[in-house]
Structure formats: structure tokens, C-alpha cells
Amino acid sequence: MRSCQLHAAVIAAAVFALTSSAALAQKKYDTGASDTEIKIGNIMPYSGPASAYGVIGKTEKAYFDKINAEGGINGRKINFISYDDGSSPPKAVEQARKLVESDEVLVVFNPLGTPSNSAIQKYMNARKVPQLFVATGATKWNDPKDFPWTMGWQPSYQSEARIYAKYLMKEKPDGKIAVLYQNDDFGKDYVKGLKDGLGSKSSTVVAEESYETSEPSIDGHIVKLKASGADVFISITTPKFAAQAIKKLAEIDWHPLHIVSNVSASVGGVLQPAGFENAQGMLSAAYAKDGADPQWDNDPGMKKFFAFLAKYYPDANKLDGSVVYGYGVAQTLVQVLKQCGDDLTRENVMKQAASLKDFETDTLLPGIKINTSPTDFAPISQLKMMRFKGEKWDLFGDIISGDLSN
């Protein structure tokens, strides 16, 4: 009899232990996550030469406000902490340390700028804190082997440049190319992609001018490029300088085939201030829908986007591509956090971020999907070319993958 009771007791204890540990294993948290909130850190240039991108941070804040108003993610509210780095790498390091050590966030999401991200990459990986969906297209963020805690989001600059090179070789094989590029990681990455894409025909680049972000105006460089006699002008510039280039081109009456980098293709942020009449015929590539394009007026995804802006961020400029960008990347993060469920450890966040399959946000072009895997840390790698006509961009051609194999 006693042995029966003993057996029963042991079995009961075992069952109890198993079920209780299973119940305890349900919720796992790292610093920054709890039953009621998830702390998300962010670093944006709200001041300095790249302050035009500050709206991305503001859009993300508004989007998380919306998510919180709708009940949060699995019942948890998002606490979005965003700091200004003024595009200065040491300041970015300070803010990253502040977020991780003082504010104790779960992840640092969408920090902006290649130099700032380069500065914090080693620290984030040493600390094992996700540096998730960085707001830069530098090719080096797709390196899960060496930096497993860093992941990009937008198509890489080199793949975009290769697409332009392919287009030029097909449409303007005898063209003479002049390039204006920002003298930093961003500009040089593009130039590399362009020259790689042109391959043996890289001699068609007849003139290259670089500029510093500390320069107030790039007019002098444009004049020099015109003097080279080129008939193709590739503008690897951030918004402020892209607008200056468009204006100067019109001023000096130079009308080459004008290709501009996707980061400065915003209708509201760049083309409108530069003057629509000066931007006719410009080429670029896109992966997201444009708020200025009436073809998306009845698109269900864009309708949600406009409704969101009307309610949570009414001051936003709908035509500004940065606003669309902020919405898209915030939506991606929300998807990753939803996938995490109750396991909100940093490791699981990276795991879920590396298992996005054919995820479509409201704002990506139809057919462009987000795909990641443990060996592919480039969520978006497809683009479509577009030409500026009237007051909007007209997409043309097929969706092109910017991968090396193509």
C-alpha cells in the first residue's frame, strides 16, 4: 500500500513539476520587456545636415501610438525612446549606450545613418542587443556571420546602383556619365556598386565629384560636372543636396539624363522644393508606394496609411517618402514582435526577424516582399525603376532583384 502511495506521490509531483515549468517557460523576458511594455530604442538625426530624416522618427512614434491605442502587441504597450545624434558618430555611440545601459531597451530599432551605425555596430554585437532594421542601405549590414545582431531593411545601395548600371548599359550604351556623390560610406558604397555594375564599361564615367555634408551648397561641383561634357548625371545625394542639384541643373541649363538615388526620390521632401518643372524626366528606383501617386489612391494599404496619418500624425507631409518609409519599417517591427509572442528575449527577436517569409507591408510596391533567413539579413532586395512625369513618379519595367547573381 505504501509503495502505491509513494508511486502516486512521485507521479503527481512529476506531473506538477512538468506542467508548472511548462507554464513558467511560456513567458521569457530580457531587459526592456515585461508583461505590460516593450521598450524600443531609436537614434535619429533630429538636428544637423541630415535632419530632413527626422520625420522618420516622428512617424514611427505616431505609428506606435496607433498600435498602443489598438491594444498593443499581445497586450503589451510599446515605449518608444528616440534620441538625437545630429549625424555625429561619437554622439551616436553615447546615445546607443544611454539606450542600452540607462534606459534598458529591448532592441535599438532603425538607427539612421551609415557612419552612426558603423560606430555602434561593434558595441551592439558585443552587448548582444539587436541593432534591428538599420536605416541605411550600406551593403555591410547583411553579414549574419560576423554581426549576428545587426540587420538592415531597405535595399542595399550597391544593388540599387547595379540596377542603374544595367539600365544605362541597355538604354544609353554610349552615354558619358558624370557622378556627384557624398563623400562618406553612403556615397562610396553607391559608386562601388555603379562601377561593379558597369564592369568593363566603367570608363564611361567621365567625371566624378564628391562633396562633404558640411558644405552649404554643391553648386560648384555641378558646374564642374557640366564642363565635362557628360550627358548622364547620377546624383548620389541626400535630400538637401539632391534638391540643390536639381535646381542648379535647371539654372545652368544642363539637361542630362538625371538619375537620383532612392533615398532622395521623395516628391514632397526633394522634388517639390526643387521645383517639379526642373525634375521632369528624372529616373530613380523604388520599393515603396508614393503618396503623391494617384494610382494608389484606392489601394487598401495606402488608404490605411492615409487614415493613420490623418488620425495620429496630421502635420505629416504625405508626399514625403521618409514618412512612408517610417510607416513601413515600423510595421515590420510590429510583425516581428507579434511573431515573438511571449518569448521576448533579444535572441528570439533576432530569430523572428530572420524568419520573415513573404511579408508585405501596406506600403511596399505590389510584388515586393520581405524575406529573411538566418543567412539572409537583407529584408528587401527588390526594386522597380521609375520616371518622374508631371507631379509624380511613373513606375515602369519589371521588379528587378538587386542581387549579385543578376
Added chain:
Amino acid sequence: MSAADEAEVIAEGQVVEAVPKRAMTLSTGTSLTVLVVLLLIPLLVKNFIIFQMTMLLIYGLAVLALNILTGGSGQFSLGQSAFYAVGAYTSAILMEQFNVNYALTLPIAGVICFAFGFLFGQPALRLSGVYLALATFALATAMPQLLKLGYFEQWTGGVQGLVVTKPDAPEFLENALKMVHLKMSQDMWLYYFTLVITVAIYLWSVNLLRSRSGRALMSIRDNEIAASSMGVNVALYKTLAFGVSAGITGVAGGLGAIAVQFVAPDSYTITFAISLFLGMVVGGVGWLPGSFVGAAFIIFVPNISESISKGLSGAVFGVLLFFVIFLVPHGARQVAIVGQQLAGRFRR
């Protein structure tokens, strides 16, 4: 600190106001208190605050160097960021490309920057006042681009910059601490390392300004013609001042590279040089302890203005700066003098 002392220093036609020798530093009591506070802080706060304190000491050193140059010898410089950058890159390149021990890179950075500053001081002899300021401004503007040059890319890393490995505390210290079951984090070790160097350089600078050479420098600042007629080798002392100032800034730059763990050309722009100049003015020109107050200002006040308003943080910073300059035009030195007077009255 009588009224007569203060009056005698406001001479006509002087660009930089002279600071009476007695007022050059804090009293012994205050200095010791500050030192004890600095020694104890890391034991009480988180690693991030220790990091900020380390940056405060480093920027304080850079402002101190500028103080010696402007407050000591009366020469303006808006180009300290260039010397800081050279020091930072020297340390980074020696550590990363040539595997030199981090502590050794600092004297090397100091000597290289001293030479650089001395060489720059030579043509600067012909300039004074605003023209010298412009020349140093040009130096600061040119530096980021020089660092990006393709020719140097194999050493400097070009626009990508260099990632610097943070040093651990030395073996003997770690073993000693293990015996009392304590552990020293990298941040804490770096803080104490920086503190020792800062105190050493501070004491050396105070000594320099109190010595014959210091008096020679100050005489050049007050009246160059009188100084040269008294037998002071004006040219030598002016270039020496540049050299010493650049050397100290170089050491600060090296420490900065190690603390931030990253060097990039865009980290050392003219904006940084102007910040250092601001720090010097807020701390009190020529008042060496004020350098650290000035450094605190340029590190923490931008953070404060950001918390007040993200979009207008620059404007808020400007307003705060305006208030400081308006209320205490002589910077922290004025506050210290008022404090001393109050303390004196209290004692009676």
C-alpha cells in the same frame, strides 16, 4: 581678490583678458574635495554614467589645452578639432594596425601632435586675432577631408573609419581585485586611467603657467611689444604654446578614440572645434579648473535641450548659452569668485 586686481587686468586694447595668477586655480581644499568626489563616483553609478564622466575628463583636457593657448598666450584657435583628430587617429592606427599597447599610444600621439602644433605655430606667428582664428578654422575644416583621402585609406580606413578595441584592466589589478571578490569593468578602468592622466596633465599645466615660461606666455598675451623688449623670445614661446596645446589635445584625442571605440573623419568637424571654444568661454577663459565645467556644459546641455524640444534642440541650446553668457560673462570663474566671497563672508 581685490577690486584693484580686477581693474588692473582690464587693460585697453587687449583681446584676451588676463587672469591674475592667484586666481588661476582652485584652493587646495576645494581641489582635494573635487578629487575625492571624482575618485568615488564610479563606485556608485552605472557604467553609462562612468562613460560620460570619462568623456567629461577627455573634453576637459581638450578645453584645458585651448585655455593654455588662448587664456595663457592669447592666441585664438578654432582648430583644436584638427589636433584632436590627429591624436585620435594616431592612437587608433597604432592600436589596430600595429598592435601597440594602448597606454603607449598616448605619449606617441602627444609628441606627434606637439610637432604638428609647433609646425603650425610657425606660419601662425604672422597672424593674430581674427586672422589667426581664420587660419585655425581652415585647418579644422580641412582635417576631415584629409582623413578621407584615398591615399591614406589603408591606414585610416577612409570614410568607414576604424573600430578600436577597448582595453581591459591590467592583469595585476584584476588579480588583486579578485582576491577581494571585486571586478573592475572596462569602463571603470578606463575612467581611472583617464583620471590619472588628466590630473597629471592638469598639475603640469598649472605648474607651467606659474613658472617662468608661464609668465613669459602671459606677458606675450598682455602686451607683446613690452614682452619682447623685456627679452622674451616671442616667436619661440608662441610656437611652443601652440605645440603644448596641440600635444595635450592629441593626448585627449587618443583617450577619446579609446573611450568611444571608433574613429571616423566626420567625428572631428569644425562643429567640434567650436564646441571646445564654447566650453572654454563658459568655463572661464584662462581659468584652468573651468575647463571641466566647460566640458560638462558642452556634453550635458545639448542633452538637456534635446529633452526640452527635439526639433528645436539647437535653438534651445542657443537660448541656454545666451543666458549663461549674459548672466556670467566670465564663465565659471565668476561663479567661483562669487562662491569664494560668500564662503569668506560665511566664515566671518
